Amino acid sequence: MPVELPELANEQWRLCIGNKWVDSNAGERIPVTTPIDQSEIATVPAGATDDIDDAYDEAATAQRKWKEMPPGERAAVLEDVTxxxxxxxxxxxxxxxxEAGSTRVKGTIEVENTGNFLEYASTLPAELRGKVGPSSIPDKENRIERDxxxxxxxxxxxxxxxSLTMRAVxxxxxxxNAVVIKPATETPITGGLLVAKLFEMAGLPEGVVNVVTGHGSEIGDRMAAHPDADVIAFTGSTGVGRHVSKxxxxxxxxxxxxxxxNNPHVVLEDADVDDAVDAGLFGTFLHQGQVCISLNRHLVHESIYDEYVEKLATRADKLPVGDPRDSETVIGPIINESQRDELVDYIERTVAQGGEIExxxxxxxxxxxxTVLSQxxxxxxxxxxEHFGPIAPVIPFASDREAIRLANETEYGLAASVHSGEISRAKDIGDQIEAGMIHINDQPINSSPRIPFGGRKASGLGQFNGEAIVKKFTEPKWFSIQTTQRTYPF
Structure with a gap:
């Protein structure tokens, strides 16, 4: 098995279609810039709709052979990628x-999570067995298999x-299954081309994993609406997600x-304030807050509000900001100028509305x-x-009922955390928060490949991980077997 990767940055990448590295049909290229200093680090093809069609064609052809491969051989490929x-x-x-402005802490966590997804996936071929179901008809055996x-x-x-690409792939x-990947324009290498290269190096048959880079505005619609797509796995904003879903x-x-x-961090009056601040700091500022499950709001009981704000602001003020390649850096760059400008606008508008910068x-x-904002x-x-940045708005509340109301006053319902000295009380509040994932005496940046991951309301459809993704990426087939002659009414 070859073990040489190309130089990931400074590489003039091509599309991966049918295990062939090819130029786009349009012949155009896109510069990939780093948020560290906004300089160009590589170029990738600007894929066209014809490239999407080619990738789906290759995937459909390859999948018919790949699904017949023995489970052990499929597992071996995943193990080699790991x-x-x-x-x-x-x-x-x-x-x-x-490419992504990831600090060393965040990058290490991401690679670890990617490995966890791969290791779990390598167990799936052997575990995917049919089930026997009950029957109301005498001498009939029902078998439910998944294709x-x-x-x-x-x-x-x-x-x-x-990690979020590999979570699906x-x-x-x-x-x-076979796969067609459309990575984000900002991160085409780590979000797609690297994935294809790793699978190629592990000996995956041609056409099973395909990658088309390009602008979402130009090829996104064809990617989402392609007639050969049996499942679309999407991670991104609710606005774009609604369009893709349609x-x-x-x-x-x-x-x-x-x-x-818009994930709340609820801190009750009987919580350990230092523990809640520790969790709140990590849950807000990992990867500059650019995490769908990061903390967007800190809801803190009024009796400990001042103490919490002071401790959170003191800790936040000491976080090192700088080049993410420096091992000491905690806060790296925002992904691009438009994202940064939006964050600055949120801060300025909040101050104009009466909030205070701590x-x-x-x-x-x-x-x-x-940034920590009080009042x-x-x-x-x-x-x-959903500010998606290193911002911690801290909101006071007077009662459990008010905390629950505040937590639920959002169109989103992805994740939440609740801190209390009494687990049962925290669990009771978590039961009333409209979110798909609740973390007691922790913060929401958690993921396990065997545990269903997903939200409610405007935070998504379906779930990733565990049994949920197995059901999403397979289809049930019912076999009924009549073991004795059956008597019919006519």
């Missing part, structure tokens, strides 16, 4: 820093590009969609200071929007 990931961890973490869904279209995001491939639904295509969040608020280039209400700009 080994390659581990062998090249340092290089991949460095590339995540350059691969077919071709999975994966539209992946820029914030955790490698690994189980899809393990279960006998296009897929017109083709009656199954969907797995993780969308936006620390931060300034920026240089794409580096935004970790915030749910209606203020940094609280009512």
């Amino acid at each position: 080994k390659l990931l581990q062998t090249h961890e340092d290089e991949i973490v460095s590339t995540l820093a350059i 691969p869904a077919g071709v999975i279209g994966v539209i992946s995001p820029w914030n955790f590009p490698l 690994a189980p899809a491939v393990a279960l006998g 296009l897929a639904a017109e083709q009656l295509t199954e969907q797995a969609m993780e969308l936006g969040g 620390t931060g608020g300034g920026f240089e280039d794409l580096y935004l200071e970790p 915030v209400t749910n209606e203020m700009a940094a609280a009512c929007n």
Whole structure:
């Protein structure tokens, strides 16, 4: 098995279609820039709709053979990809820093999560067995088996590009499907081309994993609405997700969609304030807050509000800001100028609405200071929007009922955390928060490949991970076997 990766940055990449590295049919290229200093690090093809069609054609052809491969052979490919990931961890973490602005802590976590997804996926071929169901007809045996869904279209995001792409690709491939990946324009290497290269190096048959890079505005609609797509797996904003979902639904295509969040961190008066601050700091500022499950609002009981704000601001003020390649850096750059400008606007509007900056608020280039805002209400700009940045609005509440109301006053329902000295009380409040994932005495940035991951309301459709993704990426087939002659009424 070859173990040499190309130089991930500074590479003139091509599309991966049918295990061939090819130029786009349009012949145009897109520069890939780093948020560190906005310089160009590589170029990738600007894929066209014809390239999407070619990729789906190759995937559909390859999948018919791949699904017949023995489970052990499918598992072996996943195991080899896992080994390659581990062998090249340092290089991949460095590339995540350059392309996505990931600090070393975040990049290491992302590679670890990617490995977990791969290791879990490698168990799926052997575990996917049929089930025997009951029957109301004498001497009839019912068997329910699951077939691969077919071709999975994966539209992946820029914030955790490698792990959130692999979260879909690994189980899809393990279960006998083929894949077409459209990575985010900002992170085409770690979000797609690297994935294809790792599978190629592991000996995956041609056409099972395909990657088309390009602008979503030009090829996104064809990707989502392609008639050969049997499932669309999308991770991204709710606004774009609604559009993708509509296009897929017109083709009656199954969907797995993780969308936006406005995640509350509820801190009750009997909580350990230091523990809650520790969790709140990590849950807000990992990867500059550019995480769908990061903390968007800190809801803190009024009796400990001042103490919490002071401790959170003190801790945030000491977080090192700078080049993500520096091992000491905690706060790296925002992904691009438009995202940074939106964050600055949220801060300025919140201050104009009556909020106060306890620390931060300034920026240089794409580096935004970790910011703590006090005297915030749910209606203020940094609280009512999914800000997706290193901003911690802290909102006081007077009662459990008010905390629950504030937590639920959002269109989103992805994740939440509750801190209390009494687990049963925290659990009771969590039961009343309208979110798909609740974390007691922790923060929401958690993921396990065997545990269903997904939200409610405007935070998505379906779930990833565990049994949920197995059901999403396979289709049930009912076999009934009549073991004795059956008597019919006519």
